[in-house]
Amino acid sequence: MEGMGQFNVTSLMPVNPLNAPDAFERRSLQKFAHSGEVEAVEIEKVGDSYRLRYMAPLEVEVQCLACHAEQGYRVGDIRGGMNVTIPMDWAFAEINNNNRMFLFIAAATVVIVSLLIFLLFNSLVSRPLRRLTSMMDAYPEQPLAPLPDNDHEDGDEIDILNREFHGLCNRLERSQHELDTTREQVFQNEKQAALGRLVAGIAHEINNPLGGMQNCVEIMRRDPQDTERNERYLALVSQGVERIKCTVQQLLNIGRKEPLAIKKGDVDAMIRDSIELCCMGHRNITRELDLQVGREVVTGMESLRQVIINLAGNAVQAIGRDQGIIRASSRLRDGRLEIVLSDNGPGIDEAILDQIFEPFFTTKEVGEGTGLGLSISHSLISRLGGSLSVANLPDGGASFHISVPIEDAE
Incomplete structure (x- = not known):
């Protein structure tokens, strides 16, 4: 019997x-007969x-x-078996189709779920982290963006990290x-200390022309009719005033604030x-200057002025009362x-040469240097x-x- 399948009866x-x-x-x-x-x-296959x-x-x-007693069968014996054979190609084809469909559905589900997870991760984690990282990289050159108005409310870990970073x-x-502010105060204090070390020499430089000017005035007062001599003495008085004026101007330059201001100036003159x-006031010291900049440049003029005064002041103290030379050169390269x-x-002891730029390191006596x-x-x-x-x-x-780097003055 054939059709959807085959049916037959057989026997041993x-x-x-x-x-x-x-x-x-x-x-x-055989299994039916012996194993039950x-x-x-x-x-x-x-x-x-x-x-099947x-x-x-x-x-x-x-x-x-x-009919079958003559073949030796008894009641309960296995006379034979009924066999059904069903082709399975159609079933396997359906299974394969279903498997392909399930695989496609599974793959599509994985892709869709992965995309949703990616979008959620990008929106909730990656994008806020990138914004925070950009702020960290740009800080302090760029100011921080203000926190949202509702940022005081409890948020996730990234919101907490963002608030903590803003607080930091x-x-x-x-x-x-x-x-x-403290550094500026220290700068100004050191300037005042430098001025204090220069007081004796400055007083001498001012007193000398003042004494000469006073003598000229006394002589002109005794004989005001001597016009030729008075003209000569007035010229001397004018020179003394200019000399005092230059000294005072130099003092004012030292006392200026904003040590890091970048501006145009004549480095050689400074x-x-x-x-x-x-x-x-130190006539025992000779100055040898080799200044070759020759034009105005843009740099931190007041910072350089303070550094030169600190270094030159230290050189004057190192030379002391001995005959000495201070050399200075400048050039653009x-x-x-x-x-x-x-x-x-006398120079600097090699053992401490690497320490002289450390704060509060000094070889001077107590009260002589900070x-x-x-x-x-x-x-x-x-x-x-x-x-x-x-x-x-x-x-x-x-x-x-x-x-130091410089810019050409326009």
Whole structure:
């Protein structure tokens, strides 16, 4: 019987040889007879096709003995089996189609869920983190964006991190403001200390022309009719006034604030005036200047003025009452201003050469120095984007080298 499947009856002892069992049927009948199994199922491959084999036993009943008693069967014996064979190609095709559909649905689900997770992660985690990272990278060059109005409310971990970062930046800005204020106070205090060290020489430079001017005035008062002599003395008085005026102007230049202001100025004149001011009243010191900038440039003029005064003042103190020389040179090289200031004093002990720019480090007696002059000088030059270095000269004395970037004056 054929159709959707095949149906047949077979036996280990068939009456018709055409009904002899095949291998599956033989195994199943033997299991029915010896193991007592009530059915057998197997998927069998024939060529490239599969088929389902099902077999159930046929037991001998009383009414069966009328025909099969002569074959030796008794009631309860397994006379044969009923076999059903169903082709499985259509079932496997359906299974494969279903599997492909399930695989497609699973893949589409994974893609859609992954996309949703990515969008959620990007919106809730990645994008806020990128904004926060951008703010961190741009700070402090760019000010922080203000927090949203509802940022005081509880948020997720990124919102908390954002608020903490804003709080940290606010504390840093307050600390930086306090540090700048303190640094400015230290700068001004060091300026005042430098002025104090220059008082004796400045007083001498002012008293000398004042004394000469007073003598001229006394002589002119005794004989006001001597017009020719009075004209000559008035010229001397005018020279003395100009000399005092220059000295006072140099003092005013030292006292200026805003040490880091970048502006246009004559570097050579600034170096000349600063060294002349430091050497006032010290006739034992010769000045040798090799100033070759020759034009105005844009740089931190007041910072450089304070550094030159600190270095020249230290050189004057190192030379003391001995005969000495202070040398200064300036030149432009590769877009930078280079200044070298040296003396022929005793120099600096090699053991402490690496420590002289440290704050409060000094070799002077108590009350003679704060230990901040060279530290402040080094800080000022560094903040201008330059460098300040020191070395001992072979013939004695110390040499300081300053290098800072400059801009051409328009």
